[in-house]
Amino acid sequence: MKSNIFIPKVINVGYQHRSGTYTGKLAYIIYYDEKGKLRKETSWNSWRNEDIPNEEFDNVPTTGFVLNKKVGDYSLGWDHRQAYCRVYDPRNFEFEITIENLLYILENVNSTKGKGLEGEFVYGWDGKDLVFMPVESPDYKQISEYNKVVHNKESIKARNLTVGATYLSKSNEEEIYMGKFEHYDYGGIADGKMFWFAYKYHDYDYVSGEKIYRNEFEWRFVAHKNLSGNKFIKCIEENCTPEYANLFERLEHDEHYSPYDESKDKYIRYTLDEFIDFLNKDETEYYNYPNINNDAFEYDVYKEKDGLYGCKISWHWNRRESENKADYRKRFEFNVIEKPKRYSWSTQEYEYNFIPLTIEQLYEKLQPSYKIEYLKNGNEKGRKNYYGNKE
Numbered sequence: 001m002k003s004n005i006f007i008p009k010v011i012n013v014g015y016q017h018r019s020g021t022y023t024g025k026l027a028y029i030i031y032y033d034e035k036g037k038l039r040k041e042t043s044w045n046s047w048r049n050e051d052i053p054n055e056e057f058d059n060v061p062t063t064g065f066v067l068n069k070k071v072g073d074y075s076l077g078w079d080h081r082q083a084y085c086r087v088y089d090p091r092n093f094e095f096e097i098t099i100e101n102l103l104y105i106l107e108n109v110n111s112t113k114g115k116g117l118e119g120e121f122v123y124g125w126d127g128k129d130l131v132f133m134p135v136e137s138p139d140y141k142q143i144s145e146y147n148k149v150v151h152n153k154e155s156i157k158a159r160n161l162t163v164g165a166t167y168l169s170k171s172n173e174e175e176i177y178m179g180k181f182e183h184y185d186y187g188g189i190a191d192g193k194m195f196w197f198a199y200k201y202h203d204y205d206y207v208s209g210e211k212i213y214r215n216e217f218e219w220r221f222v223a224h225k226n227l228s229g230n231k232f233i234k235c236i237e238e239n240c241t242p243e244y245a246n247l248f249e250r251l252e253h254d255e256h257y258s259p260y261d262e263s264k265d266k267y268i269r270y271t272l273d274e275f276i277d278f279l280n281k282d283e284t285e286y287y288n289y290p291n292i293n294n295d296a297f298e299y300d301v302y303k304e305k306d307g308l309y310g311c312k313i314s315w316h317w318n319r320r321e322s323e324n325k326a327d328y329r330k331r332f333e334f335n336v337i338e339k340p341k342r343y344s345w346s347t348q349e350y351e352y353n354f355i356p357l358t359i360e361q362l363y364e365k366l367q368p369s370y371k372i373e374y375l376k377n378g379n380e381k382g383r384k385n386y387y388g389n390k391e
Contacts, residue, residue, distance in 0.1 A: 003143055003172050004126075004146060006033070006034075007122055007124045007144070009032070013057065014027070014044050014048030015048055015049060017052070018094075021094045026086075028044055031123070039125075055091075062122070064116065065090065067087055069086055085098075098129075103210075105117065105132065108136055119135060156231075156232035158195065161177050163244075164239070165235055170232070176198045178196040178198055198247045202215070219243075219247060258379065264375075265372065268370055279309075279359070312354065313325060313328050329352065336351070339351055371385075
């Protein structure tokens, strides 16, 4: 479970008349944030029946919760209602949780027929979504520590930042302060000086509908114009991280730190062996070259069952489709077949069937190259694949 779940000190409960519940009413729970602001109040007011007085409760670990029944998971025309599970709160109201939340609960506590859920629970929020959390879960301790910091209303001011120090963000991410430098947008336009931070990015997979983060990570960078809104709530390590030198070297290859300089581009022709190695990669059957500009067209290369190769125009962001088609038909050979006319006055159309090539023939026809792109500071930005006569 995510460790940046917010656990408020006070919850506010509104009600709506509802059959199929223990009490004849269903609850919509909202909360006060660390600044004392009531969150989600507008939608809460539009949902609840005002003839039933709302109630406020301290959000402390509480026992005595009971599972009621599953609701939802049906369609009314185009409108599909997600499945939920209703839970009875011993303070005499009933609310709904997602099935994912229910599965997490049952992984950590027992549910006894006639007695309900074992152990203590609190209410938390992951962004706008309610999370009903068992205190006995292994994630609760870390989440509680994070919330202690949030409720203490600590914040890091820009003047107190130390280069290389590690800070905890309000979203419970550790970030290393790199310094204050100019930031450039994707068009190379300067946005002004910003506060640069490095953080660990973990990719993720969906397993049974649940987002599972991988252990592996890569360093990425983020730049903030200011530190308003308690963006950082704690300094975790004041000393400069040993990673700083390596991180700064990576930063110098970021196009938002130093913009792309097209005049420094270099084009290098693949050797035949390099081209063969490239096509023999195992990641995918097709070999896509996501590069489109004024000097080259984009093609997808694929392998036929007989070991020969085919080539087709890529669909990927092809802003020069008509020129690409002309180059394609000029560069390669086809079996051209007349298509039947629908009407006698219809324009004659043709079907172009690519004549498969050996790898050597494809190499000569395609003339594959790669482009090395550079930033204004002279560092390499990256490499892209080209077709044509660039050398």
